[in-house]
Each structure stands twice: as C-alpha cells, then as structure tokens.
Amino acid sequence: MKTLYAILVLCGAVALLPAFVSSGVVLNLVIMTLYATLLGQAWNILAGFGGQYSFGHAAFFGTGAYASAALQVHFGVNAWLCLPFAIVCGAAVGALVGALSFRYGLRGSYFALVTLAFAEVFRILANSVKFTGGGVGLLVPLKSSALDFQFQGKAGFLYVILALTLAGFLLSWWLKHSRYGAWLTAVRDNEDSAAALGVDVFRVKLQAIVISAGLTAAGGAFYVQYFQYIDPHIAYGPAVSVEALLGPIVGGLGTVFGPLLGAAALKLLGELTRNLMGDAPGVSLMIYGAVLIAMVTFLPRGIGGLFQRLAAKAP
Amino acid sequence: MLQARHVSISFGGLKAVDDASLAVPAGSITSLIGPNGAGKSTLFGILSGFLEPDAGSVSFLGQDVTGLAPHRICRLGMTRTFQLAQPFAGQTVRENIAVGSHLHRPQRKVALVHAESVALRVGLAGQLDKPARDLTIAARKRLELARALATEPKLLLLDEVLAGLNPQEVSEMSPVIRAIRDDGGVTVLMIEHVMQAVMNLSEHTWVLNNGQLIAEGKPADVTRDPRVIEAYLGRGAAERLRTSGNEAHA
Numbered sequence: 001m002k003t004l005y006a007i008l009v010l011c012g013a014v015a016l017l018p019a020f021v022s023s024g025v026v027l028n029l030v031i032m033t034l035y036a037t038l039l040g041q042a043w044n045i046l047a048g049f050g051g052q053y054s055f056g057h058a059a060f061f062g063t064g065a066y067a068s069a070a071l072q073v074h075f076g077v078n079a080w081l082c083l084p085f086a087i088v089c090g091a092a093v094g095a096l097v098g099a100l101s102f103r104y105g106l107r108g109s110y111f112a113l114v115t116l117a118f119a120e121v122f123r124i125l126a127n128s129v130k131f132t133g134g135g136v137g138l139l140v141p142l143k144s145s146a147l148d149f150q151f152q153g154k155a156g157f158l159y160v161i162l163a164l165t166l167a168g169f170l171l172s173w174w175l176k177h178s179r180y181g182a183w184l185t186a187v188r189d190n191e192d193s194a195a196a197l198g199v200d201v202f203r204v205k206l207q208a209i210v211i212s213a214g215l216t217a218a219g220g221a222f223y224v225q226y227f228q229y230i231d232p233h234i235a236y237g238p239a240v241s242v243e244a245l246l247g248p249i250v251g252g253l254g255t256v257f258g259p260l261l262g263a264a265a266l267k268l269l270g271e272l273t274r275n276l277m278g279d280a281p282g283v284s285l286m287i288y289g290a291v292l293i294a295m296v297t298f299l300p301r302g303i304g305g306l307f308q309r310l311a312a313k314a315p
Numbered sequence: 316m317l318q319a320r321h322v323s324i325s326f327g328g329l330k331a332v333d334d335a336s337l338a339v340p341a342g343s344i345t346s347l348i349g350p351n352g353a354g355k356s357t358l359f360g361i362l363s364g365f366l367e368p369d370a371g372s373v374s375f376l377g378q379d380v381t382g383l384a385p386h387r388i389c390r391l392g393m394t395r396t397f398q399l400a401q402p403f404a405g406q407t408v409r410e411n412i413a414v415g416s417h418l419h420r421p422q423r424k425v426a427l428v429h430a431e432s433v434a435l436r437v438g439l440a441g442q443l444d445k446p447a448r449d450l451t452i453a454a455r456k457r458l459e460l461a462r463a464l465a466t467e468p469k470l471l472l473l474d475e476v477l478a479g480l481n482p483q484e485v486s487e488m489s490p491v492i493r494a495i496r497d498d499g500g501v502t503v504l505m506i507e508h509v510m511q512a513v514m515n516l517s518e519h520t521w522v523l524n525n526g527q528l529i530a531e532g533k534p535a536d537v538t539r540d541p542r543v544i545e546a547y548l549g550r551g552a553a554e555r556l557r558t559s560g561n562e563a564h565a
C-alpha cells in the first residue's frame with residue numbers, strides 16, 4: 001500500500017508543476033523524462049518482471065506511432081481516437097512477435113536478436129511503403145487544439161504523458177501484488193519449476209509481451225502528437241529500443257520505481273554532460289557512455305538496488 | 316492412480332527409457348530405484364509431461380495424459396519436484412511457496428497465507444522471509460517439496476528429495492514425507508538413492524536399469540533380487556555375494 005501512496009503523491013506533485021513552472025525548457029525536460037519512464041516501464045514489464053530481454057521494442061513503438069499518424073493523415077481520424085487504436089496495433093504486433101518466438105522456446109540472446117530483427121524488418125517496410133510515407137515519413141496536420149490531442153503549451157502534453165506513466169506505475173504495482181505478477185516472476189526465475197507448479201509458461205509470457213507492447217505503442221502515439229512527425233528511423237530505429245531498456249537497467253530491473261529513477265538519472269546526466277562539454281562535440285557522449293558503463297558495472301541492481309543497500313545498512 | 320504402459324524414449328541412438336510399464340496405486344508411497352543413468356529422471360520427465368515419449372502411454376486417474384503439457388498435468392493433480400532444487404532465487408520462501416498456492420487461489424493475500432501453512436508442514440516456518448538463494452541445501456529441498464505441496468496434488472513425484480542431505484537431515488526429512496501421505500492423503504512416487512529411506516518409507520519399489528524395469532515388489536524383497544544386485548554391483552555379483560556367505564546389501 002505504501003508504494004501505491006508514493007505513486008499517487010509523486011504523480012500528484014508532477015501534476016501541480018505547470019502551476020508553478022512556466023519555463024518551456026524545464027517542462028520539456030519533465031515531459032521527456034516521463035516519456036522515457038513510460039518506455040522503460042513497458043520494457044520492464046516484459047524484461048524486468050518476465051525475464052524476456054527484448055532488444056526491439058521499437059517494433060511496438062513505431063507501430064503505435066505510425067498507426068496513429070497514418071489514421072490522422074490518410075483518414076482524418078481524431079487523434080484521441082487514434083491513441084487506443086495505436087495501443088491495439090502495438091499489442092497485436094507484440095502478440096505476433098511473442099507467439100512466434102515463445103512458441104519455439106526462444107530465450108535470452110536468441111529472443112533479443114529476434115526482436116531486433118523484427119524491428120529492422122518493420123523499419124525497412126516503413127521505408128518502402130507508400131502508406132507510411134516511405135523514407136520521408138509522415139507529418140501530422142497542425143491543429144493546435146486540445147480536442148485534437150495538440151496543445152498550445154507544454155502543460156497539456158505533460159498531463160497526457162503523466163496519465164500514461166501513471167498507468168505504467170499502476171500496472172507495475174499490480175504485478176507486485178497479483179497472481180499474474182507472481183506467475184510472471186516465477187517464469188523469469190525458472191520456467192521448468194513454474195510449469196511444474198501449474199503455470200502456463202507460454203501464455204504468461206505472451207500476455208506480458210502484449211501488455212508491454214501496448215504500453216510502448218502508447219508512447220509511440222504520444223511521440224507523434226508531441227513532435228508531429230515520424231519517419232522510419234525514428235519509429236523503428238534502434239535508438240528507441242535502447243532508450244526503453246536503459247532506464248530500467250540503470251534504475252533497477254523488475255521494480256516499480258526503477259524505470260523512473262533510471263530515466264531521471266539518464267536525462268540529468270545527458271543534460272549535465274551536454275552543458276559542461278557542449279563546446280567539444282562528442283565528448284559529452286563519451287562521458288555519458290563512461291558513466292553508463294560504471295553504473296552497470298558497480299550497480300548491478302541499479303540505483304534502486306543502491307538505495308535498498310543503503311537502507312539496509314542504516315540503523 | 317498412475318499408470319505407464321510400454322513407455323519408450325530415445326535421445327539420438329540412446330534408448331533412455333525402453334518399454335517401461337509401471338503403476339502407482341492410490342494412497343501408496345512407491346519408490347523408483349536404479350543405478351545412476353538408469354533413466355529414472357527421464358521416466359519422471361515423461362510421467363510429468365516435460366518429455367513426450369516416442370511410444371507408449373501414461374494415464375493418470377483414468378485419463379490419458381501422454382504428452383500433455385506439464386502445467387495441465389499439474390492442474391489435474393500431479394506435481395513433480397526436481398532433483399536439483401530450482402528455487403525462484405530472488406524471491407522469499409513465502410513467495411516461492413505462494414506460486415504453488417496460486418494454482419487454486421487467485422487472491423494474492425490468500426495464497427500468501429496458505430503458503431505459511433504449507434511451510435509449517437515441511438518445517439520451513441522459521442525461514443518464511445528469507446530469500447530462497449540464502450537457503451541451505453536441506454532447506455532448498457524442503458522448499459521444493461513445499462512449493463509442490465502448495466498446488467494440493469493428489470500425486471506427488473519426488474525426484475531425489477533426500478539426495479545431498481546428511482544422515483541426520485535424512486532422518487528429519489523422512490517423517491515429513493510420510494506425513495504428506497498419512498495426514499495429507501497424497502500419493503507419493505519417489506526416486507531415491509538413499510536405501511534406508513526407501514526401505515523405511517515405501518511399500519512398493521520399481522527398479523530401473525538401462526531404461527528397463529527389471530524388478531518390482533516390496534523393498535526388502537527387491538533388494539535381495541539377484542537381477543537388482545547385479546544392476547548395482549555388476550555381473551556375477553549376486554553369485555559372489557552368495558558364495559562368500561554375505562548377506563546382500565544393494
């Protein structure tokens with residue numbers, strides 16, 4: 001219950017932010033942190049709780065983004081209606097990838113490679129099909145109305161991404177307190193033991209990838225509204241897949257707050273290195289990379305794990 | 316209760332289980348013994364659905380379960396443990412057992428409470444909040460047993476649940492297994508190398524050697540069977556033992 005209250009207090013505090021902060025830069029940083037949190041939460045459900053390390057969450061992200069953008073561009077559908085549609089499309093791709101790879105028992109690095117391959121296939125498809133605008137991508141028509149999921153200022157976007165992140169939090173919390181979550185972590189820790197105890201391993205994994213993919217697709221649909229543009233490289237390129245997995249790994253795998261901690265730490269680190277080393281191109285990225293390596297090496301259970309260790313030491 | 320008929324499976328050219336038939340009567344503690352590599356665990360894998368036999372059939376409570384997925388067999392009431400205890404390492408003892416409890420208890424809280432009562436039955440009540448990875452071998456074996464019991468099976472397949480335990484731990488564990496049958500009404504089929512436990516606990520023994528069932532009967536009789544002695548000690552061993560006047564101990 002404590003966790004649940006912490007989630008609500010945290011989200012409540014962020015919701016009050018636009019009342020006190022008007023700086024677009026700050027709000028943008030918060031929005032991008034929450035957006036990275038959402039992708040991390042989605043990835044964390046499948047990998048952190050379920051032990052299935054995907055390297056191709058871009059396949060779900062891009063599908064969500066294109067599903068929403070294409071409906072708006074080609075059929076003039078309202079962007080709010082596109083959001084649930086995008087989630088369903090992403091979840092369907094998740095079901096497809098999951099059914100194929102889990103049916104044939106792919107695990108570990110093999111599963112990671114197959115997901116990466118799926119994302120690449122989608123990228124190439126999006127690059128060559130007219131429906132997705134080919135390599136040029138799709139521009140969402142400008143409307144600047146809240147009724148069309150486009151806002152004048154940043155605050156509107158902040159509320160939307162906050163609501164999606166809250167959903168991600170509640171899903172993670174539910175996994176910690178439900179039979180399904182217990183089954184999923186059992187599958188992560190030992191598939192054979194889980195099966196012997198009556199857990200339908202295939203089904204549990206399939207459900208996890210569907211939930212994870214749907215949530216990722218919501219992130220894709222949000223991206224399209226926020227930046228009003230999508231192309232194959234943004235949608236299906238490896239950058240999104242990496243962004244989704246970095247946060248939870250840095251923050252703490254299989255925890256409720258890990259994705260948020262990781263996303264916040266990475267965003268701050270990125271801003272910091274860029275501001276300090278902005279004059280020398282590339283140096284900021286080198287420092288970013290070095291800190292990342294150090295974190296993964298010395299904090300194998302992430303920042304969340306570090307907090308736990310410190311809390312255990314404190315009297 | 317459980318019946319295997321003419322079950323065979325081979326890996327590559329090796330016949331791991333060869334035309335084996337066995338039966339486990341309801342309410343019994345039955346044991347399956349045999350030298351290392353005889354195919355006992357493979358046969359267990361077939362009975363519990365982890366392996367599909369090349370030939371033959373398995374029926375449980377009158378229903379054909381040949382090649383049925385393990386989780387389905389578990390839901391019918393047959394659960395197995397593994398020779399190498401495979402705890403969900405990062406989770407506590409309570410959470411480990413609750414995974415089994417969840418089979419018939421969807422509510423998280425109810426399952427966690429049930430897990431405590433199961434822990435009590437196998438003597439793990441004092442370690443409920445320990446992470447499974449911190450348990451001793453003996454405690455891991457108990458946890459393996461507890462998780463399986465938590466699914467409330469009608470038939471429990473125990474794969475060397477006493478192996479790796481010292482004599483004192485064995486004598487502590489044996490009553491636990493007996494109580495599962497006597498108080499819990501669970502039929503038990505156990506693979507076991509610890510002969511003292513086989514003799515003490517089980518009413519009926521099957522002997523597997525080179526994938527074939529070579530003998531069955533009361534444990535005391537089976538261990539005097541020349542074929543069984545030869546399976547363990549080599550060809551001619553029974554003859555030598557008899558002529559040297561020793562009493563045979565397998």
